Amino acid sequence: MTDIPLDRTEARAKRNVTVLVLAQAVLGAQMPMIFTIGGLAGQSLAANACFATLPISLIVLGSMLAATPVSWLMQRFGRRAGFFLGAGAGAAGGAVGALALYHASFPLFLLGSLITGVYMSAHNFYRFAAADTATDAFRPKAISYVMAGGLAAAVIGPQLVKATSQAFVIPFLGTYLGVIALNVAGSLLFLFLDIPRPPVPSEDAPRGRTRWELITTPRILVAVICAMVSYALMNLVMTSTPLAVVGCGFDEGNAADVVSAHVLAMYMPSFFTGHLIARFGVEKIVATGLVILAGAGAVALQGVALENFFVALILLGVGWNFGFIGATTMLAGAHEPHERGRMQGLNDLLVFGGVTLASLASGGLMNCSGGDAQTGWMSVNLAMAPFLALAGGALIWLVMRPQDPQP
Numbered sequence: 001m002t003d004i005p006l007d008r009t010e011a012r013a014k015r016n017v018t019v020l021v022l023a024q025a026v027l028g029a030q031m032p033m034i035f036t037i038g039g040l041a042g043q044s045l046a047a048n049a050c051f052a053t054l055p056i057s058l059i060v061l062g063s064m065l066a067a068t069p070v071s072w073l074m075q076r077f078g079r080r081a082g083f084f085l086g087a088g089a090g091a092a093g094g095a096v097g098a099l100a101l102y103h104a105s106f107p108l109f110l111l112g113s114l115i116t117g118v119y120m121s122a123h124n125f126y127r128f129a130a131a132d133t134a135t136d137a138f139r140p141k142a143i144s145y146v147m148a149g150g151l152a153a154a155v156i157g158p159q160l161v162k163a164t165s166q167a168f169v170i171p172f173l174g175t176y177l178g179v180i181a182l183n184v185a186g187s188l189l190f191l192f193l194d195i196p197r198p199p200v201p202s203e204d205a206p207r208g209r210t211r212w213e214l215i216t217t218p219r220i221l222v223a224v225i226c227a228m229v230s231y232a233l234m235n236l237v238m239t240s241t242p243l244a245v246v247g248c249g250f251d252e253g254n255a256a257d258v259v260s261a262h263v264l265a266m267y268m269p270s271f272f273t274g275h276l277i278a279r280f281g282v283e284k285i286v287a288t289g290l291v292i293l294a295g296a297g298a299v300a301l302q303g304v305a306l307e308n309f310f311v312a313l314i315l316l317g318v319g320w321n322f323g324f325i326g327a328t329t330m331l332a333g334a335h336e337p338h339e340r341g342r343m344q345g346l347n348d349l350l351v352f353g354g355v356t357l358a359s360l361a362s363g364g365l366m367n368c369s370g371g372d373a374q375t376g377w378m379s380v381n382l383a384m385a386p387f388l389a390l391a392g393g394a395l396i397w398l399v400m401r402p403q404d405p406q407p
Contacts, residue, residue: 012194013134017142019192020126023083024149025156027123027186030090030179032157032263034059034116036256037165039243039363041172045106053239053363055113059093060235060359062117063124064352070121071345078197079129080190086122087187089115094179101173112176119183121348127325128344131332132195137278140329144274147325150267158260162253208339211346220343222398223330226286228351229391230323232358233293233384237300237316238262239362240380241309247373248304258309265317273325282330283399289322290392293384300381304374312381323391 035056043052074082093116100109130142160178167174214220241262242255277285296315302308335343365383366376 009133009135010138013138013142016133016193016195017130017145019189020130020146021149023186023189024126024146025152026182026189027087027090028150028153029156029160030182031120032154032259033161033175033179035238036158036161036242036259037172037175038113039239040246040252041101041109043243044171045104045109047106050364050368052243052367053359055109056239057356057359057363058110058113059117059120060352060356062114063120064349064356066118066121067348067352068345070118070125071348074125075340079125079132079195080193082122082125083190083193084187086119087183089122090119091180091183093119094176094183097179098173098176101170101176121352124348125344127328128332129195139332140277141274143328143332144270144325147321148267148270150270151264154260154263154267157263158256161256165252208336208342211342214335214339214343215346217334218398218401219334220331222394223327223334224347224350225394226290226391227324227327227331227347228354229387230289230293230320230327231351232354233387234316234320235355236358236362236383237296237380238313239359240366240377241313243366244304244373244377245309250306254306258313261310262313262317265314266321269318269321270325273321277326277329282326283395285322286326286330287392287395289319289326290388290395292319292322294388295319297381297384301378304377
């Protein structure tokens with residue numbers, strides 16, 4: 001990038017951010033769609049209600065398993081190839097999910113969810129792609145702007161759920177057909193992406209740190225822990241939310257509205273999160289995110305009125321935004337460009353490993369830890385406490401220790 005004039009570098013970065021914002025808006029809309037109905041569809045297909053959220057867990061598991069191969073693919077063949085693969089997997093997962101609903105097959109539905117995980121893995125690299133061509137000063141803003149594209153997804157996704165979930169005799173079939181259409185249309189955006197393919201390293205090129213050396217670097221370790229906790233706890237609570245809302249006497253439309261408010265809260269702060277990081281420092285923003293996540297749990301524990309669901313899920317979204325974008329920014333500045341594929345793949349493997357465990361625990365806590373939906377919902381929110389303490393302690397340790405020179 002040093003061989004390119006600064007104005008061209010900035011123009012390229014802004015063009016890529018624009019493409020990725022649009023991709024986040026269009027292709028990202030399937031995530032609130034799937035997370036709104038995945039547990040409800042699973043509950044309708046599964047023989048045991050404790051497995052209702054297993055389809056969502058398998059999406060996250062698929063994302064975790066695909067993280068390293070997708071990262072390698074992007075390092076070897078470029079971001080565009082990886083993003084096309086992700087959109088293709090999203091369409092395939094939607095097709096298998098629709099077929100499973102048609103045949104009322106829970107195992108087939110789980111397979112479709114696993115395939116969708118490849119899409120989710122590629123989708124999660126949008127934030128790193130935004131940083132690839134950005135200057136150091138523009139990097140936190142670029143990451144933030146791309147995440148802000150989720151605002152449109154937060155509106156489009158739940159509204160498509162309302163329009164499609166009961167469009168056919170078979171509930172939710174129309175939603176999965178909509179997912180196929182989103183992936184086909186959205187993939188065309190990547191034709192306009194302009195991120196150079198990483199050069200093939202020469203024999204004498206620096207190899208960089210090993211995965212163990214990377215993960216034991218204090219700043220990288222804390223960034224990964226905070227990203228894991230922020231994303232896993234958000235997923236733990238959000239996965240159970242539609243089940244809790246419906247289980248406490250409200251309807252699917254209410255559940256979609258709560259999820260919509262949550263996803264809006266996830267992405268709306270992105271318009272200024274990057275500016276806040278630049279002004280106050282990344283550690284303070286991550287710490288603020290963890291405090292807000294704790295506030296979400298506290299509100300949820302106060303009751304199961306519809307307004308409690310809305311306020312708790314809004315706080316959950318804002319806390320995730322500050323915690324996850326902050327941790328991503330911290331990580332992006334803690335490794336060398338030639339370590340990118342290795343570190344980013346390892347990061348998402350660990351982060352979505354934690355998210356997989358959280359989503360697996362979500363259904364069990366929600367449906368099998370008490371006699372009713374309210375008790376299950378309380379259990380889900382109480383489970384946040386020890387992990388928030390872990391992330392908070394790690395962040396305090398990083399701030400208090402002598403600072404290492406940045407690479």
